[in-house]
Amino acid sequence: MELRSLFAVLIRRWWLIAVPALVALALSLPMLGQALRPTPLQRVTLRFTAGQPPQPDSAQTFEESSYISWLGSEYAIINLAAWLRTESFAREVVALLNAAEQTADSETVRAMIASDSVRSIMTLYLTAADPDLLRAVAEAAIQVLAQKSDAYFPQLSGQPARIVPLDAVEVLPLPTPITERLAPLLRVLIGVLGGVGLAFLAEYLDPTLRTRRELEALDLPILAEIPRS
Secondary structure, eight states, X not given: OOHHHHHHHHXXXXXXXXXHHHHHHHHHHHHHHXXXXXXXXXXXXXEEEEEOOOOXXXXXXXXXXXXXXXXXXXXXXXXXXXXXXXXXXXXXXXXHHHHTTOOOOXXXXXXXXXXXXXXXXXXXXXXXXXXHHHHHHHHHHHHHHHHSHHHHOGGGTTOXXXXXXOSOOOOEEEOOOHHHHXXXXXXXXXXXXXXXXXXXXXXXXXXXXXXXXXXXXTTOOOOOOOOOO
């Protein structure tokens, strides 16, 4: 099919393209204000090391003791990073915040938290719009990690893990993701592309013959032709 024929199909079926695009635009209107003026978010990133001092054992060589210590640190980091994302950790943070006369709930705190671990380094990510709340939650999280780990990990035998923060609490602005800003436009674009697909599907299923060329392609004799004007 020639480019001219494709363009003719789009002109003839324009309403099939317009309807999905308008529906997508209507659904995107609530997001438009947020995309034009997104809520500025802040982030705190904290890295930690963790472990327990090796127990003295005369049967172990220095190399064995050192290896066990590093291996235990990796296991501690993996489990602590998973604990950060739990409801119990959020409750412990909220308890400290409430004790400091700061209002927060566990669902809000838990939504702020993300974590990761690589070898013996654990990273805590906190994201929120309120920088004061963000700083308070970060400081409370450091205290909970240092003081409450033995209550949730029986492997520690009642001794809290030694957790060392490698970063100071610093609240930094978080750039708005480009996908959030372009989300309304992408929805409308998907609507337009869907409409184009509908237009060509309707054209493919339509048995109507409209041009001399379509008749000639079917080897049908042309008796007469009515001009447009």
